[in-house]
Amino acid sequence: MAPFCRFLPTLVLGLVGGGFAYWLQMPLPWLLGAMLATTVASLLGCRLRSPGHARKGVLVVIGVMLGSAFTPDMSGDLSLWGASLVIMLLATAVMMVFSVWFSRRIAHHSLDTALYAGVPGGVSAVTGMALDSNADLRVVGMTHAVRILILLAAIPPVLKWVGHVSLQPTGMSLNQWLWLPSLTDAAWLAVAGTLGVLLGQRLRLPNALLFGPALISAGLHLSGLTHAVLPPTLIAMAQIVIGISVGVRFTGTSLAEVGHTLTMATLQAVILLLIAILAAWGIHALTGVSLAAALLAYMPGGAPELSLVALSLGIDPAFVTSHHLLRITVLILVLPVLLKHFQLVRD
Numbered sequence: 001m002a003p004f005c006r007f008l009p010t011l012v013l014g015l016v017g018g019g020f021a022y023w024l025q026m027p028l029p030w031l032l033g034a035m036l037a038t039t040v041a042s043l044l045g046c047r048l049r050s051p052g053h054a055r056k057g058v059l060v061v062i063g064v065m066l067g068s069a070f071t072p073d074m075s076g077d078l079s080l081w082g083a084s085l086v087i088m089l090l091a092t093a094v095m096m097v098f099s100v101w102f103s104r105r106i107a108h109h110s111l112d113t114a115l116y117a118g119v120p121g122g123v124s125a126v127t128g129m130a131l132d133s134n135a136d137l138r139v140v141g142m143t144h145a146v147r148i149l150i151l152l153a154a155i156p157p158v159l160k161w162v163g164h165v166s167l168q169p170t171g172m173s174l175n176q177w178l179w180l181p182s183l184t185d186a187a188w189l190a191v192a193g194t195l196g197v198l199l200g201q202r203l204r205l206p207n208a209l210l211f212g213p214a215l216i217s218a219g220l221h222l223s224g225l226t227h228a229v230l231p232p233t234l235i236a237m238a239q240i241v242i243g244i245s246v247g248v249r250f251t252g253t254s255l256a257e258v259g260h261t262l263t264m265a266t267l268q269a270v271i272l273l274l275i276a277i278l279a280a281w282g283i284h285a286l287t288g289v290s291l292a293a294a295l296l297a298y299m300p301g302g303a304p305e306l307s308l309v310a311l312s313l314g315i316d317p318a319f320v321t322s323h324h325l326l327r328i329t330v331l332i333l334v335l336p337v338l339l340k341h342f343q344l345v346r347d
Contacts, residue, residue, distance in 0.1 A: 067217020
């Protein structure tokens with residue numbers, strides 16, 4: 001209970017921020033409200049606590065939710081995914097090349113820092129790998145944090161601009177907020193989460209707590225064994241914890257001390273977002289894939305955050321999740337090869 005008590009003030013701040021955003025009828029209120037409230041507090045010098053183990057639990061919940069988006073009647077759409085996955089990987093390669101070049105030539109970071117900070121996704125795995133390198137961990141962490149912050153903040157205006165999804169707020173009655181699944185459905189969801197964690201860890205999946213439960217839940221829903229969904233209160237709480245997880249990454253950060261790093265990370269994130277928009281527009285023109293879904297699938301990083309956005313807005317979460325899983329897997333496999341190559345060149 002002690003860690004939870006230390007985290008409680010941060011959670012309350014996230015709840016207040018999310019509730020205020022919901023009252024203002026903002027799009028994605030619980031996620032963006034909690035994120036903005038904790039980000040501002042962090043930059044103002046407040047010592048906020050990370051969700052810690054709570055975030056791990058939320059990743060499992062999000063994974064189960066994402067798996068429920070895979071339904072038996074979606075098989076006809078899978079034929080379009082192949083081309084989109086190829087374009088996504090090409091766009092990821094372009095993003096990686098640009099990010100490393102930008103970090104080296106414009107931001108003047110070391111090669112190790114440029115490589116780890118430039119990876120467009122997999123922030124948890126990449127940060128862990130960077131621990132055994134000569135990379136500046138603060139720059140790596142801040143670059144990824146700023147990128148995710150900008151991507152999430154940009155989603156409402158960008159989606160409104162492309163005009164392929166409605167962001168009109170939808171109010172819910174108290175009865176809808178208090179709805180709970182049946183005991184049978186709750187049991188299926190618990191089985192998906194438990195077995196998913198075991199599967200993800202056994203297979204050593206990237207972000208195992210997210211993608212393991214997503215795979216088991218997808219299998220259960222695709223087979224028709226269950227159509228269970230999670231209650232809206234749990235979905236809102238998941239958004240709040242994820243929003244807090246982004247905001248607290250700026251704890252201990254002073255604008256005066258790290259102004260250069262924040263500026264460079266912001267410029268890099270904006271250009272990566274533009275690359276994602278161009279790639280999404282291209283695949284939409286070629287195949288007719290939803291522009292909004294392609295955009296969320298191609299955005300560089302933040303798999304839990306972007307998959308949760310897709311689920312919250314009903315923008316083909318199965319499509320978005322599949323793309324992020326492939327991207328992270330490829331990046332984690334390729335990054336050691338790149339590091340070894342550059343190390344040989346440098347030596």
